[in-house]
């Protein structure tokens with residue numbers, strides 16, 4: 221499934237969005253289109269454990285500098 225992670229500049233929030241075809245996703249909080257798509261690398265990691273507390277203790281290399289709740293270095 222094409223689930224992508226996005227980051228809203230306005231809300232300063234990260235969220236996941238299912239995107240079909242050429243749909244332009246908007247922020248679920250404020251509705252802006254001014255959002256950035258993040259790489260899916262961290263997306264599939266968080267999908268495994270259902271959200272927030274991923275492998276902080278596992279010390280996995282994920283995307284290198286992924287923390288449990290943010291991944292600004294992964295996709296931006």
Ligand SMILES: [Zn+2]
Pocket residue numbers: 228229230231232247248249250251252
């Ligand atoms: Zn927003």
